Amino acid sequence: MHIRKISAREMEMLPTEDQVLEYEKKGWFVGNFLLPEEIIDKAIKGAKDFYNGLRDYDFSEFTGIANDDLDDTVVIRNNEFVTLQKRELQALGFHQLISATAAKLARTDEIRLFADSLINKCPANAKKEGAVGWHSDKAYWPTCTSQNMVTAWIPLQDVTMDMGPLLYIDQSNQWKDEKELKSFYSFNNQDLSLFENYLSKNKSNHIKSPMVLRKGQVSFHNCNTIHASYPNVSNTNRMALAMHFQDKSNEYQKAFKDNGDLIVIGYDQICEKDSDGNPNYSDKKLFPKIFKF
């Protein structure tokens, strides 16, 4: 894959040292740039074509990854590795300003893809479903050695409060060793109040920050930052592309369940294996290098 060098003008839009320090404290950051509208409009068309079954690149192994079909009864549609399937989504997700910002925040000089997720949150149904449950991304990736992986959340339209914006808990990246919290995590859990009651009792000063963003803005979060989103109670779809990035140092490590079983995450099932038979998180096909300073 050809990696375009970042221009001097783009360099000026990357986070400053003070902003990186603030991100390390708070766990999230909104980029200093606004993406060109044209790239997002093309990505919207690409997403619609993707939902209609069109693909630009071969990607045929879906074991263990989200690959939802259009289903009128389900309010959230989640599809992973769409940037390796559709050209316009790749142009957006691999945009240099996004990956360079992630590199700065992770204090690395190289970024590899780890996964991506195209999420279409339709207007909530009568049961008011459509929440994304509280979780940290790292809780899903115990097989990663890095604590500095970064997710970029790229809305494909303005996101207002009624559309169920991504919601961060400030400084929750610093709670990464509190095992009790993990029992609440689940992307698919529709009941956000259970964890919120826990927070009221145990973290009474916590601050929730909703990502009410304009089209073109991008928010970034550390893999340990706890986040969720409420149902979309507006009348329009809320579409977003989440890009999960590895810093250069990230490698596979063996991780085990409480009962001693080996944890195998979805991506482990479809990536290349190293000479010991372990997942290779530098697999050039599934986890391509997309940025280098």
Ligand SMILES: O=C(O)CCC(=O)C(=O)O
């Ligand atoms: O779009 C959402 O509501 C969820 C996104 C998410 O979980 C993520 O960006 O890590």
